[in-house]
Amino acid sequence: MxxxxxxxxxxxxxxxxxxxxxxxxxxxxxxxxxxxxxxxxxxxxxxxxxxxxxxxxxxxxxxxxxxxxxxxxxxxxxxxxxxxxxxxxxxxxxxxxxxxxxxxxxxxxxxxxxxxxxxxxxxxxxxxxxxxxxxxxxxxxxxxxxxxxxxxxxxxxxxxxxxxxxxxxxxxxxxxxxxxxxxxxxxxxxxxxxxxxxxxxxxxxxLSEIAVETYQQLIYQVPNFRTKLNLLNLLLSDTEVFDKVVVFVNTRLTAQTLSRDLFDGKAEDIFVYKPLFFDEAGYDSLEVFKVHDKARVLIIANENFEEEKLTDIPFVIHFELPEDKMLYINRVMKTDDVDLVALNFITDLELPQLKKIEQTIGQKLEEAELPQDLLIEDLSKTTKQKSKHAKELERQHAEEEAFRNAAFQPKKESNAKTTNFSSGEKAKMNKQKKHG
Incomplete structure (x- = not known):
């Protein structure tokens, strides 16, 4: 045009x-x-x-x-x-x-x-x-x-x-x-x-005109971190299906936190890749993790992982999407005929990263239904409670506004605007099943 x-x-x-x-x-x-x-x-x-x-x-x-x-x-x-x-x-x-x-x-x-x-x-x-x-x-x-x-x-x-x-x-x-x-x-x-x-x-x-051939990918859209944790606990509780799993997060601190939160830290088959603390059990090599029967889950931080082939790992879970879209794409790009499924946990704040991935690989990712027995954490009550610091900021803002109003001459009555342009209808959200 x-x-x-x-x-x-x-x-x-x-x-x-x-x-x-x-x-x-x-x-x-x-x-x-x-x-x-x-x-x-x-x-x-x-x-x-x-x-x-x-x-x-x-x-x-x-x-x-x-x-x-x-x-x-x-x-x-x-x-x-x-x-x-x-x-x-x-x-x-x-x-x-x-x-x-x-x-x-x-x-x-x-x-x-x-x-x-x-x-x-x-x-x-x-x-x-x-x-x-x-x-x-x-x-x-x-x-x-x-x-x-x-x-x-x-x-x-x-x-x-x-x-x-x-x-x-x-x-x-x-x-x-x-x-x-x-x-x-x-x-x-x-x-x-x-x-x-x-x-x-x-x-x-x-979308890219040339679609990248990938392993199977599914997304679970959830509202917050706590619900992600509940979902991961729920999926990993099925030890027969999820018998060998790599879980990717973005930082080593998140990896450490996740290992302690999963099953209340009592699971003996969950490990961290290159843990932060020397006295904690973990693995310095993905290959060693693959061959150990008693090691079922390995939590890896993107920030300290030198990319290795994920062959012989049937499930790869992105608990957090990597900031670099190519890290994700290289992991799911099909290089041989093996069974590998990538499960991705997505919150609203990660949707832009998901969009970039879909645009590059030339395909929309399929959304999986959340398990019926998944506990959806409602954080609205805690987020709505104002801290003393927030209240103090509001007080300061009120004082600043009062000072600003005093600094300007009041408008003439003929120029005063009484129409409320802030009461417009709520913008409609696109609620398609797939993230279009």
Whole structure:
């Protein structure tokens, strides 16, 4: 599909063509008209689907001209590296330097960043925590913001940026909200529900055209770590089926913790690969573990495991998905005719990693039904209990807000806005059986 279908300006089309982009991405075709029409949008797509270019183009089109004294677009991203990536995309497409764009991250003095903002700016690209800190210092004026973008939103939840994102959203009386993410899940939905207004949810899927031949893979989607532990206890209690198992976690500390929690640490056939403590039983070699009849389960940390062939291991369980998708793919890639099943325990926070794996291997992983007798841990009661520290933070925030309100002149009655734009309908989640 041609770029002309996106209704972009001629300078932006020329800039895209000069960068080698001669046709529009699917996510751009499905979202651009809605964004340019002013609608709130939740755009879901895998890595490399064109999400960043989409909102950069849309922001430049929505603002039309630069030269403002206060920011009209706020783009929130999870890392300093992402700040630089977005700034580079703006620089490539904002060829005439029409807009003044400022990047905000935690590695520069905050006073310098306040000066950069007060000198006049059109677009701010920032990490949420630093943007909030500057806002509370009266250095970030949100009164004129027309577009607020949250990029890599699922990663934002994983990094714990819900509070600053919601505070910044509440500070803006009325604007368009754009959410870009690889996956949509309950925790993310809860974060954005308070400020999205009747959003359109648009999802695109881009799997590799060449499917990788793999061993059988199944996923168990569970809500939290404790339920993962219950599931592993339940499966491993069947010693006839699970007679030789390797369990992968990400860190040695998790491996050690897991070995003590499984069967209350009383099982004599569960071991840790290269344990942290010298006096604990374990194995320094996968090959030695394979030939020992009394050793049934070996817990391996990705961080200290030199990859070896998993032949003669009928079950591989990823209690945690590795951060490096290729570690996982190399383990499940079929190299010979053996019986091997990979079972993967997934929480909402690991869905982005799962998406990257599925995109690379060119196939969706089948979801297994959870056992009927599995105990699903409900952590909501404990998480809702506020600690003294949390209450103190709330008190400090109330004082900061009172100070901020006192620093600005009250609005004229004619300019006061009474419409509540925070009561929009809850964004609909994609609840397909497979993670589409």
């Amino acid at each position: 041609s770029l002309e279908q996106l209704k972009l300006s001629k300078p932006l089309i020329a800039a895209m063509n000069s960068l080698g982009h001669l046709s529009a991405k699917e996510i751009q075709l499905k979202t651009m008209s809605r964004i340019l029409g002013g609608q709130d949008v939740i755009a879901i797509g895998p890595e490399g689907s064109g999400k960043t270019t989409t909102y950069v183009l849309a922001t430049l089109m929505r603002l039309k001209i630069g030269g403002g004294d206060a920011p009209r677009a706020l783009i929130l991203v999870p890392t300093k590296e992402k700040v630089f990536e977005v700034l580079e995309t703006f620089n490539l497409l904002n060829r005439n330097d029409t807009f003044r764009i400022v990047g905000i991250h935690a590695d520069e003095p905050i006073d310098k960043q306040v000066e950069d903002l007060t000198d006049g700016v059109d677009i701010v690209v920032a990490i949420p925590s630093r943007a909030r800190a500057i806002y509370l210092k009266l250095g970030l004026n949100t009164n004129k913001i027309q577009v607020m973008v949250v990029d890599d939103a699922a990663d934002m939840v994983k990094k714990g940026f819900q509070l600053p994102i919601n505070e910044l959203a509440r500070s803006i009386q009325k604007c368009q909200h754009l959410i870009f993410t690889e996956v949509m899940h309950e925790k993310l939905n809860h974060m954005i529900d308070g400020f999205m207004y009747l959003p359109a949810t648009i999802e695109v899927e881009e």
